[in-house]
Amino acid sequence: MRAEVLKGHLDGLLLAVLDDEPRHGYAVIEALRAGSGGQFDLPTGTVYPALRRLEAAGLIRSGWSVVTGRRRRTYRLTDAGRRALAEQRSAWEDFSAAVSALLQGQPWPAAT
Amino acid sequence: MRAEVLKGHLDGLLLAVLDDEPRHGYAVIEALRAGSGGQFDLPTGTVYPALRRLEAAGLIRSGWSVVTGRRRRTYRLTDAGRRALAEQRSAWEDFSAAVSALLQGQPWPAAT
């Protein structure tokens, strides 16, 4: 998959898999891979900085734990994160409808 | 609309409106605005460089004309551009299905 198509959509996807349940970074990567049929196989260099960005923005918060000797930073949504996710879902509806219409050369539906 | 969501999708949209019919840059902007229900109101600083990028990539080619005193550079698809458009349409199907599934927390369809 071309890399750039994900730009601007990653944050919403991260929020969505964390809304499903709190996860640590590595589990987020696996959830994205499984939930996309293998399309989104993201490197740690993509996901970890993105999670830190979302935490800095107050949309998620994290806590440390240690499981079988491995440290885990587990992230969960904040209230602001849940609101942001709702906005992202709505924005995605509009965006994907517009792109689909344009790609297929269909006229934009006049009546909503 | 947040700016970054368009990244990586603009090229496909440009190819699509030029596949509909040959257009000059200004007409491309209007076609994108009309075809998206006003969502994609792109500045010239986005569209003109993108068209030059596509031409440099051999996906479109341009020719000058003058209409009512104003010069126009009209772009049309090349054969490579038509192939690229077909790929973009296919890639968009996969991408949008994956994003929709993840955003809604639905399991990825096991059987295609």
Next chain:
DNA sequence: TCCCTATAAGTAGCAATGCTATGTATAGCT
């Protein structure tokens, strides 16, 4: 024992690309 893989987190620096701001120019209307 040693090596390899999977798990787990992290960063520095790069590359791509859309946007802001700005500049040039013509047509037509008031």
Next chain:
DNA sequence: AGCTATACATAGCATTGCTACTTATAGGGA
């Protein structure tokens, strides 16, 4: 004369995902 719409163009910026690399533990196989 001035304003708006039309029309093209570019320099430089900001964002963001990726590449490459580092550190560390657990567990299986040679």
